[in-house]
Amino acid sequence: MTGVPSPRRCAAGAALLACIAAPALAAGDRAFGEHLASECVACHQLSGRYQGIPPILAWPEETFVVVMNEYKLRRRANPVMQTIAARLSDEEIAALAAYFGSLPAPPAQ
Ligand code: HEC
Numbered sequence: 804m805t806g807v808p809s810p811r812r813c814a815a816g817a818a819l820l821a822c823i824a825a826p827a828l829a830a831g832d833r834a835f836g837e838h839l840a841s842e843c844v845a846c847h848q849l850s851g852r853y854q855g856i857p858p859i860l861a862w863p864e865e866t867f868v869v870v871m872n873e874y875k876l877r878r879r880a881n882p883v884m885q886t887i888a889a890r891l892s893d894e895e896i897a898a899l900a901a902y903f904g905s906l907p908a909p910p911a912q
Pocket residue numbers: 839840842843844845846847855856857858859867870871879880881883884887899
C-alpha cells in the first residue's frame with residue numbers, strides 16, 4: 804500500500820473527525836473484509852435480524868469507520884466491541900466497512 808496516505812493518525816483520537824473527513828482515508832478491501840467478517844457474523848446476523856445485537860449491514864463506510872473507532876477509543880461503552888475494535892487495524896476496519904456496507908439493508912423490523 805505504498806503511496807496511500809496512512810489513516811493511522813485516526814487512532815490519535817483528537818484528530819479523528821478531521822481524519823475521517825479527509826479523503827486520505829483509503830477505501831477498504833471488500834474481499835479482505837469478508838474474510839475478517841467471519842468473526843463478526845457470529846453475533847451480527849447477516850440476515851439483518853436484530854436478535855439482541857444490532858444489524859450492521861448497508862451502513863455508509865464512513866459511519867462504520869467512525870463507530871468502530873469510537874469503540875476502539877472507548878467513547879462507546881460496550882466492553883465486547885471495545886475489545887474487538889482494539890484488535891483491528893485501520894486497514895481492517897476499512898475492509899470491514901467496505902464489506903458490510905456492500906450488503907443489502909435489512910428489511911424493516
Ligand atoms: C460477541 C458478539 C459480538 C461480536 C463477535 C461482534 N460484535 Fe459488534 N456488537 C455486539 C453488540 C452486543 C453490540 C451493541 C453494543 C452497544 O450497544 O454499543 C455491537 C455493536 C456493533 C456496532 C455498532 C452497531 C450500532 O447499531 O450502533 C458495530 C459497527 C459493530 N458491532 C461491528 C462489529 C464488527 C465489525 C465485528 C467483527 C470484527 C463485530 N462487531 C463483532 C456484539 C458483537
